Amino acid sequence: xxxxxxxxxxxxxxxxxxxxxxxxxxxxxxxxxxxxxxxxxxxxxxxxxxxxxxxxxxxxxxxxxxxxxxxxxxxxxxxxxxxxxxxxxxxxxxxxxxxxxxxxxxxxxxxxxxxxxxxxxxxxxxxxxxxxxxxxxxxxxxxxxxxxxxxxxxxxxxxxxxxxxxxxxxxxxxxxxxxxxxxxxxxxxxxxxxxxxxxxxxxxxxxxxxxxxxxxxxxxxxxxxxxxxxxxxxxxxxxxxxxxxxxxxxxxxxxxxxxxxxxxxxxxxxxxxxxxxxxxxxxx
Amino acid sequence: xxxxxxxxxxxxxxxxxxxxxxxxxxxxxxxxxxxxxxxxxxxxxxxxxxxx
Numbered sequence: 001x002x003x004x005x006x007x008x009x010x011x012x013x014x015x016x017x018x019x020x021x022x023x024x025x026x027x028x029x030x031x032x033x034x035x036x037x038x039x040x041x042x043x044x045x046x047x048x049x050x051x052x053x054x055x056x057x058x059x060x061x062x063x064x065x066x067x068x069x070x071x072x073x074x075x076x077x078x079x080x081x082x083x084x085x086x087x088x089x090x091x092x093x094x095x096x097x098x099x100x101x102x103x104x105x106x107x108x109x110x111x112x113x114x115x116x117x118x119x120x121x122x123x124x125x126x127x128x129x130x131x132x133x134x135x136x137x138x139x140x141x142x143x144x145x146x147x148x149x150x151x152x153x154x155x156x157x158x159x160x161x162x163x164x165x166x167x168x169x170x171x172x173x174x175x176x177x178x179x180x181x182x183x184x185x186x187x188x189x190x191x192x193x194x195x196x197x198x199x200x201x202x203x204x205x206x207x208x209x210x211x212x213x214x215x216x217x218x219x220x221x222x223x224x225x226x227x228x229x230x231x232x233x234x235x236x237x238x239x240x241x242x243x244x245x246x247x248x249x250x251x252x253x254x255x256x257x258x259x260x261x262x263x264x265x266x267x268x269x270x271x272x273x274x275x276x277x278x279x280x281x282x283x284x
Numbered sequence: 285x286x287x288x289x290x291x292x293x294x295x296x297x298x299x300x301x302x303x304x305x306x307x308x309x310x311x312x313x314x315x316x317x318x319x320x321x322x323x324x325x326x327x328x329x330x331x332x333x334x335x336x
Contacts, residue, residue, distance in 0.1 A: 090292050090296075094296065137303070140302060145295040148298075
């Protein structure tokens with residue numbers, strides 16, 4: 001078992017004991033955790049994750065940069081102007097991937113929230129915490145670029161349309177989750193509170209996706225992922241998909257990096273507590 | 285292009301700034317945690333055999 005594993009397990013056990021003492025006033029047996037299931041236990045090892053992610057990260061970041069370069073070249077030099085939108089269609093190559101990634105990261109957070117609450121997977125809350133700022137950033141990009149596209153095309157920066165409003169609600173949920181992470185100092189308690197908020201907020205995901213079908217909105221309906229196939233000409237669809245792939249890989253690289261940093265942060269926290277305990281013992 | 289250049293260039297500028305901010309934050313935070321961990325380990329923490 002690696003050093004990080006030992007510290008991580010010790011930190012989780014100590015947190016559980018402190019929480020149970022606080023709640024019941026007495027020490028009780030540790031609850032069943034993900035580490036009692038062999039397959040999940042293997043995947044739950046922070047040492048193994050650090051090793052795998054360290055090797056994987058350059059293979060994600062490199063293609064992300066290459067795809068971004070290729071995508072930007074296509075957008076600026078080969079993709080034609082739209083017959084209705086003109087050159088403002090270039091904004092769509094940012095807006096659409098950002099919207100997809102906003103939902104993608106919320107789905108990652110929802111899966112991680114289940115991992116935290118149901119299986120108590122040691123990396124689930126690490127994943128949740130790392131995903132939140134990335135999802136919030138892509139939601140912000142989606143809203144700002146949509147607004148900048150809306151002014152020349154719709155004549156207004158903002159409309160209280162179902163899609164726009166549900167996306168704004170998505171940003172507010174992300175910001176609420178980020179605030180909750182900061183509000184609760186103890187990571188295990190914060191993870192559970194955030195998981196509940198994340199699962200409640202997941203109700204908004206289908207509302208965002210299907211808002212254009214359920215309500216009569218100013219926002220256009222889906223034009224790529226639809227039953228009848230994409231309605232976009234291939235000369236615009238290819239750069240859009242390349243940009244979406246680039247954004248996805250950038251997001252995944254940031255998520256892996258964020259998880260690695262969060263594992264280090266928790267290790268620093270545990271060692272700081274150990275140091276304080278040692279100093280207390282020496283003083284006594 | 286010139287007619288809507290402001291909106292297009294603003295979109296790309298905002299996106300570049302936000303993504304650059306995310307990358308910068310990730311790098312700075314990772315370095316800070318790595319440094320903090322190294323300092324703690326230099327003080328003898330993180331090794332079971334050295335714990336008091």
